[in-house]
Amino acid sequence: MNNRLRVLRAERQWSQAELGARLDVSRQAVNAIETGKHDPSLPLAFRIARLFDMKIEDIFDDGNA
Amino acid sequence: MVTHNDPAAEHGFGHSPVAKTILATLASLGGLFCIGIVTGITTAGLEKGSLSIRAGLIGTACLVIGVLLFWQAFRMIRGIFAEPVGKSTRRARMLTVVSLALGVAIGIMLSVGESGRSPLVSGDDISPTVAVILAVCALVVVPVLTLVWFRALDEHEAAAYSIGALVALNCNIALTAAWWVLAKGGLATPVEAMPIFLMTMVVWSAVWIWKRYF
Numbered sequence: 001m002n003n004r005l006r007v008l009r010a011e012r013q014w015s016q017a018e019l020g021a022r023l024d025v026s027r028q029a030v031n032a033i034e035t036g037k038h039d040p041s042l043p044l045a046f047r048i049a050r051l052f053d054m055k056i057e058d059i060f061d062d063g064n065a
Numbered sequence: 066m067v068t069h070n071d072p073a074a075e076h077g078f079g080h081s082p083v084a085k086t087i088l089a090t091l092a093s094l095g096g097l098f099c100i101g102i103v104t105g106i107t108t109a110g111l112e113k114g115s116l117s118i119r120a121g122l123i124g125t126a127c128l129v130i131g132v133l134l135f136w137q138a139f140r141m142i143r144g145i146f147a148e149p150v151g152k153s154t155r156r157a158r159m160l161t162v163v164s165l166a167l168g169v170a171i172g173i174m175l176s177v178g179e180s181g182r183s184p185l186v187s188g189d190d191i192s193p194t195v196a197v198i199l200a201v202c203a204l205v206v207v208p209v210l211t212l213v214w215f216r217a218l219d220e221h222e223a224a225a226y227s228i229g230a231l232v233a234l235n236c237n238i239a240l241t242a243a244w245w246v247l248a249k250g251g252l253a254t255p256v257e258a259m260p261i262f263l264m265t266m267v268v269w270s271a272v273w274i275w276k277r278y279f
Binding site for chain 2: 021040
């Protein structure tokens, strides 16, 4: 699944560790989501969307839209 | 923008805590090696009462390199703990440290056999007291600790651990079944638990680390 997490994080000048701390996940989890190796669960996707004050579908794209 | 916030700068293997730990360990070993050389040169100099210019230069170079390596190791370890972490990640890390301490304690107990030799190496029996303590650890302490730790994990690491467990279980089933059948056919010795146990643990750990860090 494609996502804009890396861009959104970079816009706020957060490191992966900083974003991980805000989401209560590890730096490796953030890296895995950004690189598409791990698709976040729905609860985590909601946490990400709320953190960036966006809709889930504005951050994540399954390619079928 | 070239800062530590640069997303591209965080994707290399060298940025993971495992890589930092490995590099810090190697740097520490290199530092120890250098300090060992300095100690050897100093001792030889004290015994002889004089030191050649060449030995002095080598000793000085080793001292400088050793100090630099120790400094690098210190920076890498400090970097791991300086990263901001969430509450769950901190809890999971703390439980990992507790598990490591327990592993060291179990290792020390396993290294003491009835005749003073390690049962792991010599095949000696373990004393009944130590056996009971280790059995309680295996049956109660380790499962409880694992459960508490697993609940503290984020979903990415939990998935890595679970996939590792699935692969290891399938390897365990396949190897046990194949070995047992071969033994029944008179082509192999009877199935032994310990090699299969060790293989399961190695496969589990390897897949878990692979999925988590690569």
